[in-house]
Amino acid sequence: MNRKKVILAYNPKAGNGVLKNNLDIIIRRFQKKGFFVLPVRMDHNGIIDAVLREIKPEECEKVIAAGGDGTINIVVNALIKADYDVPLAILPTGTANDFAYYFNIPNEIENMVSIALSDRYTQADVGVVNGRYFVNVAAMGSLVDVSQKTDPNLKNTFGVLSYYIKGASEIAKLKPIPITVESEEFSGNVDIYFMIVMNGRSAGGFKKVSPKSSINDGKLDVMIFKAAHIVDLSQLLIKVLMGNHQESKDVIFFQTDKLRVDTKVHMGTDIDGEKGEKFPLEISVLPKKLRICTAVNDMGCS
Numbered sequence: 001m002n003r004k005k006v007i008l009a010y011n012p013k014a015g016n017g018v019l020k021n022n023l024d025i026i027i028r029r030f031q032k033k034g035f036f037v038l039p040v041r042m043d044h045n046g047i048i049d050a051v052l053r054e055i056k057p058e059e060c061e062k063v064i065a066a067g068g069d070g071t072i073n074i075v076v077n078a079l080i081k082a083d084y085d086v087p088l089a090i091l092p093t094g095t096a097n098d099f100a101y102y103f104n105i106p107n108e109i110e111n112m113v114s115i116a117l118s119d120r121y122t123q124a125d126v127g128v129v130n131g132r133y134f135v136n137v138a139a140m141g142s143l144v145d146v147s148q149k150t151d152p153n154l155k156n157t158f159g160v161l162s163y164y165i166k167g168a169s170e171i172a173k174l175k176p177i178p179i180t181v182e183s184e185e186f187s188g189n190v191d192i193y194f195m196i197v198m199n200g201r202s203a204g205g206f207k208k209v210s211p212k213s214s215i216n217d218g219k220l221d222v223m224i225f226k227a228a229h230i231v232d233l234s235q236l237l238i239k240v241l242m243g244n245h246q247e248s249k250d251v252i253f254f255q256t257d258k259l260r261v262d263t264k265v266h267m268g269t270d271i272d273g274e275k276g277e278k279f280p281l282e283i284s285v286l287p288k289k290l291r292i293c294t295a296v297n298d299m300g301c302s
Helices: 015-019 022-032 046-054 069-081 097-104 108-118 152-158 161-173 229-244
Strands: 005-010 037-043 061-068 088-092 121-129 132-134 137-141 179-182 188-198 220-226 251-256 256-264 269-271 281-291
Touching: 005 015, 005 022, 005 046, 005 069, 015 061, 022 037, 022 108, 037 046, 046 069, 061 069, 069 088, 069 097, 069 132, 069 281, 088 097, 088 108, 137 179, 137 281, 179 251
Parallel strands: 005 037, 005 061, 061 088, 088 281
Antiparallel strands: 121 132, 121 281, 137 188, 137 269, 179 188, 179 256, 188 220, 220 251, 256 281
16 A cells, blocks of 8 residues: 555543544544554553554654643654654643643544644644653642542543642642752752743643743743742632743743753652653753644744
8 A cells, every 4th residue: 555654643541532432533534635544552651662663754644642641742752762753643632631732723523633634734842851752841849740640530520620629639738849950041949849841831731831931942931839838829829820920929930941950859750741750850852843733834933
């Protein structure tokens, strides 16, 4: 068969199985356009890596990642490690679809497939933490592992609301954590509750976590949430919802292309909603590493 292949890497558990229920629609639309669709069920680690080893990049028109941010993360890591330079389409069918939100990819299957079929692309930076890639966010400190602690059944039933429910139960456990940050833009020792390094604009369903972020400016947006009184913390969380927290006295904000973070205290880390790397963290950015299928062409803008 000489037709170009499209690899469809999908998470069968994402979004309460919404992708599985529409798999035939997706395959039918791509086949009508003359593509051969290779579905890859992401049910165990390493499966997408194995597929990319078998199919040469020149045989593949594009790769589709169907699921949430965690699924996209796995696919992107596999693509970069395999030096697989083809466009990436996103079908946001997971609980948290923060990376897709940046590109305004719709939630309706027919509309998201139309974008996946298009030849319009936006370039996107990719973050790196200790050699592991992330597309949306790297985080550390209290609350950052909420998505990892949230029961899958609760995710499927309540969606992003489940993160808020779990996060509220964790606030009482907050304790200051001393960290050391090194970068050209900011260096110092800080007691924090949590810290996030953003490539995208939203995280955990909070749409305005990093409203100034640009996906292809070669910079990461860093927000350090300093340890504060519980009353001040409550007010700060309201500011996060409004998107004006970056000017708060309890937040250190800067943009950088490289930083180092370390601590002597045990602290959880998170990469795109999944368990992250161990300290010290060496964080950097790969400018315009991906081509993302989007509704409009935006190959050079930042």
